[in-house]
Amino acid sequence: MKIFSDALELKTYLKAITKSIGFVPTMGALHDGHLSLIKAAKKECEFVVVSIFVNPTQFLEGEDLQKYPSNNEADKRVCTYAGVDVLFLPKAEDIYESDEITLIAPPIRGYVLEGATRPGHFNGVLTVVNKLFNIVNPDYAYFGKKDAQQLHLIALMVKQLFMSVKIVPIDTVREIDGLALSSRNIYLSKEEHKEALKISRSLYEASNMLRSGELEVQKIKEVMKKILEPLEIGYIEILNYEFEVIDEIEIGNTIILVEVIVGKTRLLDNIWL
Ligand code: PAF
Numbered sequence: 001m002k003i004f005s006d007a008l009e010l011k012t013y014l015k016a017i018t019k020s021i022g023f024v025p026t027m028g029a030l031h032d033g034h035l036s037l038i039k040a041a042k043k044e045c046e047f048v049v050v051s052i053f054v055n056p057t058q059f060l061e062g063e064d065l066q067k068y069p070s071n072n073e074a075d076k077r078v079c080t081y082a083g084v085d086v087l088f089l090p091k092a093e094d095i096y097e098s099d100e101i102t103l104i105a106p107p108i109r110g111y112v113l114e115g116a117t118r119p120g121h122f123n124g125v126l127t128v129v130n131k132l133f134n135i136v137n138p139d140y141a142y143f144g145k146k147d148a149q150q151l152h153l154i155a156l157m158v159k160q161l162f163m164s165v166k167i168v169p170i171d172t173v174r175e176i177d178g179l180a181l182s183s184r185n186i187y188l189s190k191e192e193h194k195e196a197l198k199i200s201r202s203l204y205e206a207s208n209m210l211r212s213g214e215l216e217v218q219k220i221k222e223v224m225k226k227i228l229e230p231l232e233i234g235y236i237e238i239l240n241y242e243f244e245v246i247d248e249i250e251i252g253n254t255i256i257l258v259e260v261i262v263g264k265t266r267l268l269d270n271i272w273l
């Protein structure tokens with residue numbers, strides 16, 4: 001596995017690669033969720049690039065940028081064993097200058113849900129993903145469905161900016177007890193981890209209700225709220241795949257999304273129906 005930190009060096013190197021390139025952008029602290037993205041890339045593409053970059057522009061003032069989990073040596077081992085061809089490991093100064101052009105998330109879909117609680121977050125995500133796509137020029141790029149709004153906005157960027165990369169959504173990986181994998185799970189104490197299981201339980205109950213014929217959004221939200229209490233709920237939202245609010249569930253075109261704050265940790269989860 002070759003490791004690069006310089007963007008232009010990597011871009012020049014990859015220009016000479018004639019194989020199909022699969023790209024997995026990450027912020028490191030790699031877990032099985034990331035591994036499933038890498039595995040999908042390995043299956044579909046002849047050459048796989050992973051980036052590890054804790055992108056400062058997607059963190060708001062007071063968020064966990066300084067303490068975001070990082071373990072580059074372990075991550076390098078994971079990438080080597082997973083058969084990654086190139087690891088891009090830049091520093092902030094390799095990616096950003098001091099006076100920067102920034103992409104702005106769309107005024108509606110970029111400022112609801114996580115975009116409402118973290119205004120500006122998606123500007124940072126889109127800006128860095130755009131830069132990374134320009135450096136790597138991948139044929140395919142892999143993103144987890146757990147970050148559904150991020151996935152939606154990146155796919156929208158690709159469509160609206162006429163980019164040619166194909167975005168591949170990958171199913172959420174869960175711990176055996178149902179908790180969706182996230183690098184931030186390590187912030188949870190044992191007790192908080194137990195409390196966090198209410199998130200997947202509320203989503204499973206929602207899909208049970210659907211299976212028994214309940215399609216009314218309000219009723220499903222109420223049951224989910226009861227399961228999640230007394231946790232602080234950021235949002236429970238039921239949207240279609242275009243991220244529009246709906247009154248009735250349509251199987252094959254609905255996502256149920258939850259954001260919950262457990263202790264000091266903001267956790268996201270969702271199911272796609
Ligand atoms: O999901 C992440 O890890 C990040 O938001 C991403 C897509 C790598 C951009 O920094």
